[in-house]
Amino acid sequence: MTGINLATIGFTKTTAAGFFDRLKSAGVKKVIDVRLHNTSQLAGFAKADDLSYFLKEICGTQYVHQPLLAPTDDILKAFKRDKGDWSIYENSFMRLMEQRRVENRFKPEMFDDGCLLCSEDKPHHCHRRLVCEYLNVKWSGTIKVRHL
Numbered sequence: 001m002t003g004i005n006l007a008t009i010g011f012t013k014t015t016a017a018g019f020f021d022r023l024k025s026a027g028v029k030k031v032i033d034v035r036l037h038n039t040s041q042l043a044g045f046a047k048a049d050d051l052s053y054f055l056k057e058i059c060g061t062q063y064v065h066q067p068l069l070a071p072t073d074d075i076l077k078a079f080k081r082d083k084g085d086w087s088i089y090e091n092s093f094m095r096l097m098e099q100r101r102v103e104n105r106f107k108p109e110m111f112d113d114g115c116l117l118c119s120e121d122k123p124h125h126c127h128r129r130l131v132c133e134y135l136n137v138k139w140s141g142t143i144k145v146r147h148l
Helices: 015-024 041-046 048-059 073-079 086-100 127-138
Strands: 004-010 032-033 061-067 114-118 143-147
Touching: 004 015, 004 048, 004 127, 015 114, 041 127, 048 061, 073 086, 086 114, 086 127, 114 127, 127 143
Parallel strands: 004 114, 004 143, 032 061, 032 114
Antiparallel strands: none
16 A cells, blocks of 8 residues: 555634635645534534535535544533543544444545545644544554644
């Protein structure tokens, strides 16, 4: 298996221009939305239908929603609403990925020149980073990750 180039990006704390420019500059061919809920009014330009249109028109990029790579509502609420501990969130999410056996439900090639999208502006406390780390372990380090 050859190396897979995978980026990650968040849409908060940025402008639409900055967001789409980063994707274009990185040569992203497919945005893989790993949010559980992708239609919130708070998402602005990143609401699913709008985002799909903008990505195609501005970047020539495909949009795919992949909630299988998102945390459950319970995991999200325990962390966000209840101001939970990151390490508990991280462990819960990694167990969920293992239970879902996501490494067997996707082929690494599906992610090549892709970009995982979530709301968090930085990857440090975001599950998109955890998805990359999990899959990289399961796929023997074939993923080259770049956080935009």
